[in-house]
Amino acid sequence: MNLREQWVAFLTILRKEIRRYLRIWTQTLLPSAITMSLYFVIFGSLIGSRIGEMGGFTYMEFVVPGLIMMAIVTNSYANVVSSFFGSKFSHAVEELLVSPVANVVILMGYVIGGVSRGLLVAVVVTLVSLFFTHLQIHSYFIVITVVLMTAMLFSLAGFINAVYANSFDDISIVPTFVLTPLIYLGGVFYSMDMLPEFWANVSRLNPLVYVVNAFRYGVLGVSDVSLPVAFGMIIFFTVLAFAFSMHLLNSGKRLRQ
């Protein structure tokens, strides 16, 4: 296939992915808007008013970037893991495997599909957050870059989970027992300055810490970790996840017999 044909194939996968999550928007877009509204009301407004300032900002201002990032992480991950595993489970993935489309195109089709859902949900959650606080963006460049890289990283992670999953239980284990704790312990609701030194150092092993803080820096201009380190870690994990995903596709592991 020439480049133009590969591009057509990529757009076909992407269009299919976008149609899928728009068709079931009550399961894919609406829950994040509702959940985040509850977070804004409970943590930001009710409890936050008693917490006072954090990192020089009201608690609502502090928590909003983390919650937006939480929505991006969970949605980009969920989109790819459920869509690709669904294709694997129904054998519809064979439509792609028997075609001459390049493996990198298959991967990017699914990943950009996940990124697009992450971005769409981010827009929805950001609009909801405007009912509760005033957002002043410190650096649009950093915000956009971090959002894109994070959505890509967790879409890739979702893809890897989907390849290894054997049942629908397997696609909920990682989000429940790994992703959610990492998000909650990734500094969404608190500053790492509040942690004892030991636990602050342990937290630095959590990739979500870098994602949340890099994004918070883009919005508020403050971060618990150095920005170059945060960018470096996000890029490192993204490249690693991409390389591993390509290895899975090229080797056909768990996809071909």
Next chain:
Amino acid sequence: MIPALTIENLSKVYDNGFQALKGISFKVEQGDFFALLGPNGAGKSTTIGIICSLVAKSAGRVKIFDVDIDVDFPAAKRHIGIVPQEFNFNQFEKSLDIVVNQAGFYGLPPSMARERAEKYLRELGIWEQRDVPARMLSGGMKRRLMIARSLIHEPRLLILDEPSAGVDIEMRRSMWSFLKRINEQGTTIILTTHYLEEAEALCRHIAIINHGNIVENTSIKSLLRQLSREVFILDCVEELPEAMAIDGFTARRLDDHTLEVEVQKGQHLNEVFSVLGAAGVHVSSMRNRANRLEEMFVNLVEGAA
């Protein structure tokens, strides 16, 4: 002419140690209608899986229109259309979307994809169901949807794995005439089937696979010529005599008007008709007791076991 498919010493050992293919070799010529027969677990689906990249081979060589799959699998894949045994599409998608998307996976621009999708969905009689989610279609319609999908990039080699499974007789006949038509237009077709009647009705060449080995590879005509005996059922107009005997033949009176006659290789049915005619019995119709190919198939498979 370059063969449509060349398979040389193809082997497959699965991770659990089961050897599904033991170095099989065969060719399918361009324009042929080829049947790959074998009992369950013989290696048919493994062979097809390797050809279309869903199964990784352990050893051997596969060429599709002289393109070696080890050298340029994407180029080889462009020549193949595959209709698998199991339904392998998203049941929630509309029929038209399934076919158009498949075209996109082959790089066909959307306008051409829609044009071709309409052509094949109409030809297969499911255009009216184009906006129906695939899960709402009947089994036969789903099968035809998969055929339409497999043809969307106009492959030179169409492979159908048990296409008649779960399809009623009327739909099976219309599918046969469609397949015959596209074969006459130049598409090479490989078919696996359990319906031996289907292979006899459609195919010109046949390979029989059993326990991972090819036990026969010849033309259907030549295979049928190998039959050493055939059993015919004759429906007679007049009542048959109580002791109906025909010299040189084993004949059995099934009821007053039905006679079973065993004809060995080299014997002629004319002799049977002569004897019946002399007895004042006219034959209104005649049929094989069992499908001829089925008998041959059972003999070959049992012989190889």
